[in-house]
Amino acid sequence: MNELIKKLTEAYGPAGFEDQVRDLIQPEVAPYADEIKVDALGNLIVHKKGDGSGLKVMIAAHMDEIGVMVTHITKEGYVRFTNIGGVYPRTLHGNRVRFADGTIGIISTEPLADRNKVNSLDKHFIDVGATSSEDCPVKVGDAAGFWREFAVLGSRLVAKSMDDRIGCVVAIEALKRLKETPHDVYFVFSVQEEVGTRGAQTAANALNPDVGIALDVTLTGDTPEARPMAVSLGKGTAIKVKDTGMIAHAGLVKLMRQRAEEAGIPYQMEVLEGGTTDARPMQIANAGCAAGCISIPCRYVHSQSEMVDGNDVENSVRLLVEILSKPIAL
Template sequence: MDRLMKDLSEGFGPSGHEKMVTDYIKSQIMDFCDEVKTDKLGNLIALKKGKSDKKIMYAAHVDEIGILVTFIDDNGFLRFTNIGGLSPHLLLGQRIKLECGVTGVIGTERITDISKLNLEKMFIDIGANSKEEAEELVSIGEVGTFCSNFEVKQNHYIGKALDDRAGCAVLIEALKDIKNPDHNLYFVFTTQEEVGLRGATTASYSINPDLGIAIDVTAVGDTPKARRMAVSLGKGPAIKVKDNSIMVNPMIKDMMIKKAQDNNIPYQLEVLEFGGTDSGAIHLSREGAWAGVISLPCRYIHTSNEMLSKDDVKNAVKLLKLTTEFDF
């Protein structure tokens, strides 16, 4: 699992540019499923055929937050916009790697009030001395992500894009272990979640599942003076109750709780007062579907150094495998 997590975390894949990561995932799963395909939005969809005609769709998003170059000034500095949710205060001084291979450092114009820092005042310094020199290396529309190394520290994973490459790792490990499932299982590695659940929207329309389960990260309340939240690192995967995109059907929530209790899997209950996951798109697809979420507690979401518990990831795999036995 450690190697899988490292490869996924360090892969390059901001929203709309996920192919490098989906190609890697395909190489890991193609020998363990009955069908594998990629749709027009880039979603990687793997099917394990079951004994019934019911369909469960598991979704974890492949994309990560990033930046997109919008302008190159006369001195060779790059102006940029965000791909997904980026805080300017967390960007300042960070290294960025562009898809073309160029790296740079994010700086800002001189400001006297740091509270007024925003993306319009920021730039990427790639070491160019002129617009012409920069244009030889970078084009308008170039995308980039954090330049960050993955690390295993004690019982934690630390790295970029664990939102939601950790969820992808959970799907991969479960897919490899599941044999002769009761239902048709669709493991979907979705694209463009960070910019509006786009991949999950089209994939769920195509699959038309009876039940959808998203695997994603969630915030925690266990750091000093954190926003109050009853989720902590290392106390088990969280079973979602609600977020801004879904009110989880109580039947699905209770089925997950029972599976966790019956199999001695530690779990937490998650009420997220902001954000959403692919389940928000899945449960509204066509005439609607049951949907739930297994969440991985994560510190420092949408930074270059997100942090997860190894035990939470392992227990999420165990819980997800048990959901394939749901009778619905």
């Protein structure tokens, strides 16, 4: 899977600008789909038909990543910007961004008397090599994603957009391995999750699923002085019980645990105290559905070097296939 992970994580795709990622995913899923469409918001919806005896199931993994957008260009050619999604100022200085046309910029910050402090976002700027506003290669409204190459560190995989390209990989791999299913399964590669789970909301309203399962990263509690959390890298896929946006359907959580134990898949129980996923809009779309989330443990979320464990990724794929290949009784 590493080749696919590298291809997707290195792609450009800030929230609202997911076209390049969608163009990479579509040929991966096309041979395994009964129907493919792109909706008005830009979600890629891939339908695999069941045998008619099961439920309508929506699987959501978001294509977008955090990024920045140009708000102003100074007369000297420096680029001021705002955030797209959860961008943390402490991660910015000296890092690089890449615009849709490949233009690279370096983020820096105004001087601070106390070097132990961090400037707010509005005190940062991007240097794209321009000498004036006239020769600046980017313009107001242009979006950029962060730029960092994919790296393999043993079983650990590092990239700038594991959130949530790794969820997209899990969805793609599960679709490839899913030979038969009783369910009508809609794999939704969603847009604009990082700015309010917008793509999953419109897709869920249109599809009206019986069951919704998000695929996304979650935090870990296994780094020095980390906030206590019962999730670690390399100890299995994570079954979400609760986050700040939703409480997972108890029957679906029970089913996930049952399928994992039956197949010998290592898993961890996840309670996330900050953040949510595409499961939230699926849960409350229309009259509601049974919603949950398979999470991939990830260190350094919303940084330019997000880290997952390849074994956790594989076990997430296995669990999803186990769920979709058998009846879902809640």
